[in-house]
Amino acid sequence: MAVAPPRPKDLPLSALRAFEAAARLGSFALAAAELGVTPGAVTAHVKSLEAHLGSPLFQRSGRGVVLTPVGARALPEFTLAFDALGAAVQVLRAEAAxxxxxxxxxxxxxxxxxxxxxxxxxxxxxxxxxxxxxxxxxxxxxxxxxxxxxxxxxxxxxxxxxxxxxxxxxxxxxxxxxxxxxxxxxxxxxxxxxxxxxxxxxxxxxxxxxxxxxxxxxxxxxxxxxxxxxxxxxxxxxxxxxxxxxxxxxxxxxxxxxxxxxxxxxxxxxxxxxxxxxxxxxxxxxxxxxxxxxxxxx
CATH class of the missing domain: 3.40.190.290 (D-Maltodextrin-Binding Protein; domain 2)
Structure with missing residues (x-):
């Protein structure tokens, strides 16, 4: 009898997008403005992602947030990935209309x-x-x-x-x-x-x-x-x-x-x-x- 091992859960795309925007812009508020959501929504997405990973991505203080070493190492790849995704979406839109x-x-x-x-x-x-x-x-x-x-x-x-x-x-x-x-x-x-x-x-x-x-x-x-x-x-x-x-x-x-x-x-x-x-x-x-x-x- 074939065994179907459980597939690991994917990380939520919306949470990854919120992390990348906040990390690239250095601000949850600016990330929210770019994504068209509230700063609270960005905060919730980031906390959810950190819970999935079991590791903090930002260090929080009264002055704002800064990336942890884990977040800093991950950011460049996510920026490239979302830039590529954006370009692909634009190509699809242009082809469709x-x-x-x-x-x-x-x-x-x-x-x-x-x-x-x-x-x-x-x-x-x-x-x-x-x-x-x-x-x-x-x-x-x-x-x-x-x-x-x-x-x-x-x-x-x-x-x-x-x-x-x-x-x-x-x-x-x-x-x-x-x-x-x-x-x-x-x-x-x-x-x-x-x-x-x-x-x-x-x-x-x-x-x-x-x-x-x-x-x-x-x-x-x-x-x-x-x-x-x-x-x-x-x-x-x-x-x-x-x-x-x-x-x-x-x-x-x-x-x-x-x-x-x-x-x-x-x-x-x-x-x-x-x-x-x-x-x-x-x-x-x-x-x-x-x-x-x-x-x-x-």
């Missing part, structure tokens, strides 16, 4: 830069379906199901420079003659780019220690509309206000502009197959970025 392109981008870029260009992209390639997800931080393209990432940042694959300068409604601009006049104006600030005013003022008004006075916005598109409505002067990112400038809804009252390090960056985690929907969409956006920079006189 070759005409769908998933783009991750900032909410402001989705609303003010990408959305106005989608009609032209659809007209140029009507067979391509574009899916857009807005998020505040660039995703890990090796793990998450996005083909392209469009964010401001430093690195290669810059499609347009990041240029900042004040903008306001035409009626408000009539009251401004020099940058120093901003001291008596309401200045609009985006929470994600709170340092932009200082960066620009250090160049336009050196030695003045200018401090903007006015409301802070968490939604950049709302700040743009408020500026167009005459609520104050906004420190603008050129790519995000180009259409408002072209329509005359906003004007730049001063000549001083500051180009920030990096720029508008479009990238993919894997090489794009020539002629694929992803490659064609990326090429369209690269040309659009170059064209918008040229139209700005940059």
């Amino acid at each position: 070759p005409r769908v392109v998933h783009i991750a981008t900032l909410p402001a870029l989705a609303q003010l830069w990408l959305s106005p260009r989608l009609p032209a992209l659809r007209a140029a390639a009507p067979e391509i379906e574009i899916s857009i997800t807005a998020m505040e931080q660039p995703p890990n393209l090796k793990r998450l199901p996005y083909d392209l990432s469009l964010f401001y940042g430093e690195g290669d694959q810059i499609i347009a420079p990041d240029v900042i300068f004040p903008v306001c409604s035409p009626s408000l601009a009539a009251r401004l003659r020099a940058p120093e006049d901003l001291a008596g104006m309401t200045c609009l600030t985006d929470a994600s780019w709170a340092q932009d005013w200082k960066t620009w003022a250090d160049v336009a008004m050196p030695g003045h220690n200018f401090a903007p006075r006015g409301p802070m916005f968490s939604l950049y598109a709302l700040a743009v509309e408020e500026a167009a409505g005459g609520a104050g002067v906004l420190m603008a990112h050129q790519a995000l206000v180009a259409s408002h400038l072209a329509a005359g809804a906003l004007v730049a009252p001063f000549a001083q502009r500051v180009t920030l390090p990096g720029g508008l960056r479009l990238w993919a985690a894997r090489p794009m197959r020539p002629g694929s929907a992803v490659q064609r969409a990326a090429r369209f956006l690269q040309v659009a970025g170059a064209r918008s920079s040229g139209e700005s006189g940059l």
Whole structure:
């Protein structure tokens, strides 16, 4: 009679994924954000894995967590494995839906830069379906199901420079003659780019220690509309206000502009197959970025 020995239990894949993310990022909270779960769920997965193994993987203290020697030795192999799994999943998605392109981008870029260009992209390639997800931080393209990432940042694959300068409604601009006049104006600030005013003022008004006075916005598109409505002067990112400038809804009252390090960056985690929907969409956006920079006189 054949003997069927009991098979050892596999380690839970979700627990292994939680361990790898927490170990790679050095934080349970960051791992939770990447995996789309709560920090408590990551903690529970790691504790479950440690119980299965009978060995601790992290040393816990009031300052956070650090890997034990066992965890540190295991991490590189798991990172390679999950990167490979992510690449395989992307290949499977691309083969199953070759005409769908998933783009991750900032909410402001989705609303003010990408959305106005989608009609032209659809007209140029009507067979391509574009899916857009807005998020505040660039995703890990090796793990998450996005083909392209469009964010401001430093690195290669810059499609347009990041240029900042004040903008306001035409009626408000009539009251401004020099940058120093901003001291008596309401200045609009985006929470994600709170340092932009200082960066620009250090160049336009050196030695003045200018401090903007006015409301802070968490939604950049709302700040743009408020500026167009005459609520104050906004420190603008050129790519995000180009259409408002072209329509005359906003004007730049001063000549001083500051180009920030990096720029508008479009990238993919894997090489794009020539002629694929992803490659064609990326090429369209690269040309659009170059064209918008040229139209700005940059």
